[in-house]
Amino acid sequence: MYALVDCNNFYASCERLFRPDLIGKPIVILSNNDGCVIARSNEAKAVGIPMGAPAYQYEKAFKEKGVHVFSANFTLYGDMSNRVMTVLSDYSPDMEIYSIDEAFLKLQGFDYFDLPEYGKNMRTKVTQWTGIPVSVGIAPTKTLAKLANQIAKKFPSETGGTYVIDNEEKRIKALKWLKINDVWGIGRQHAKRLQAMGVHTAFDFIGLEDSNVKKMMSVVGLRTKKELEGQSVLGLEQVQVKQSIATTRSFESNYTELEQLSERIATFASFCAEKLRKQKMCCRSVAVFIQTNKNRKDLPQYNRKLLLKLPFATNSTLELVKFTQQGLKHIFKKGYAYKKAGVIVHDFVEENQIQMSLFANRNPRHISLMKVIDRLNLNHGQQKVRLASQDLQRVWKMKQLKLSPGYTTQLNEVIEIRV
């Protein structure tokens, strides 16, 4: 059996932890730049704030409905996530941290356990030790555990926040309840096509022919079907080594000049290089992309991405900036209003396992140079040492007007209690 433990309205719950006055009040959390809604409390959902709502279009609604608005505080969420995961790791030797607010636990050899009781126990302990409310779903496959979790979340008073699918009757009942667009692994595109075919629930879906599902949704869709039928085909994915690291941002306004993009790309490349060094990895390829504003249908659109194979593996800021600048020049076209750009590094090798090449190698002096830069930035603040190609005046321009304190990570922002 698998358990899926999912934090309820995670970001909103984190914000509420240190603001108990907000319990029962509507809360939304905004994306970087305070652009759009990325998380909502139940109360905010109830007053009709949709997911992804552009903040500027809903300012009035926020005010009218008394919605408390927060800028995303990922430092806080990351720290709270670690605490939750630590508590959960006591409940099974096999755990997959699936996302910041979810984990799968493999319950193998738990045959004689009272699983509903075990789930309840997890819930209680996580809430008691971290303050974060969670829901628990337990079932024979990951996809069904997701479904059990959805039921636990949807019917808190009936289920007590824990639901177990452990027989055919419950499985069928659950599948008939689950709408096709809520199936884990079936997104908007496929849901639309399936609905057009008269498939409205997960139960309808498992009635389709395997071959048709495969033709339409590839092996991925077929796996979902098997999982819903009770045949476990998705295992736990342990230790995830990253395949890619990205730094991408939308701009506060439209950029039209190469120089403006150059500066941003240099900065993004240097962030990627730092992230690589933190993981003790080097990359063998790097991609640069630039995009116009896809929401402005009235403006001419231009999106390009270029993937560069590097002559040697590197995590040097200087090298990555150099290569990405060349790439940018290649794809930049004048006459467009650019709104977003990014750098993505791929194809990793461990820092200390680099193959030397016959013709081109990284500059060995960069290694110690990067160490010095990283140390200076660590001691004196992020981005104190930068390349001249980056904007030295530029401070972090991200709009974060409603940022909550670093309650658990900044000593001077720790909550004070007066007795």
Added chain:
DNA sequence: TCTGGGGTCCTAGGACCC
């Protein structure tokens, strides 16, 4: 004026090999 960011996996099709 203003619409996020960071990931994964799979497939089709092109380029290439003998």
Added chain:
DNA sequence: TCTGGGGTCCTAGGACCC
């Protein structure tokens, strides 16, 4: 008139997740 067969590797794009 008529132009093989069997592969591999890579990339872009599309789908999905949170």
